[in-house]
Amino acid sequence: MVRKYERLSGRQSWSEEDMAKAVAAVVCGKMGYKLAARTYHIPRSTLQRRASKVRYQQHEEPKPLMGNYRRVFTDTQEKDLVGYIKSMEKYFMGVTKRDIRELAYQYAEDHNLNHPFDSNTRMAGEDWVRNFLKRNPELLYKTETHGELEPVNFDQFYHFMCQLA
Template sequence: MVRTYKKKSSRGSWSKESMKQAIVAVLSKTMGYRKASQLYGVPQTTLERYVVKTRKSEVSLNSTPGNFKPVFSKKEEDELVRYIKEMKKRLFGLTTVVLRKLAYQLAEKNSKAHNFNHDKMMAGVDWLKGFMKRHPDLSIRKPAATSAARAMGFNKVAVDKFYSLLGEIYDKYNPDRIYNCDETRISCVSKTKSKIIAEKGRKQVGSLLQQNEGRRSPLKYVLMQLELTCLPC
């Protein structure tokens, strides 16, 4: 469906809740088609069609009547959202193009009826817009470049070892002044231009790079430099 589509007729202008109540009334034999149609303000022929489909279990009362339906079910889209979040946690966030290609592959593999582009083998921008609207917990973010060495080295064992050695240096030299220096506007990894899809609320998201442009100092070297700065002049 084109995301800027504007309806040109009055077809389907009835309320979905009204149609549901009319179907329930007919199925429970509380009233006939004509009376239910007039009472709930829905077309009689449409009501008859939905009642027949409901009796054959072709549609559910909880489903949304209408011409445009998502390609994937709610359960399938929830699984896709979990995959997106999991890949983001592993620093391999999905770009919008990758997600559209993945949606096409899933639709083809599961024999889903879709109108995706077969030449480009990816879902359209309209599907992506609809998917993002259906899952407001996702957003398109620009990730921070993260080196593979930092990603693999940032774990509980390495952090505990760092603070253990740092504590030993503090106990040994008992410095009275400690300077905190950061790397503001200095980067040793290449910048990434592609935005990825991640959940909202995260202060920062990362994207793993293949290699560093420069090499970061190993842990022991950093601590050695720190120890030299603590030595009395």
């Protein structure tokens, strides 16, 4: 996976605010697809797809990424993972990247999500955890006042957290 990617194309150069305004105009019946696409400078096909999702109330899906990569978790699911990790740190002192990878795999399996994680090792990839920590920098700050970290029985914690939810 590319470690530091700089985008070269001009695709998806429109803003989410313009797309939301255009979808609202189309759904309310104030404008047609063509006029709304021209007015807000967005692709008509994307506008049609987004408007149909709003009209037919499809469930929340992860925002697609450009290229071959796709998101595994929605924003709310990622917030749940962050909450689990913070409570792990609170109750069991230390969390390693390996623990986060295992937690992500178990979370995806428990929620029947389509994921590219390795089923042999039952963990998410190293690139996934690196990008997850970039998206959630509050998990990177660790206090070292506890000294040596104790090993964590991850399965016991995960089932403990499922019982609390």
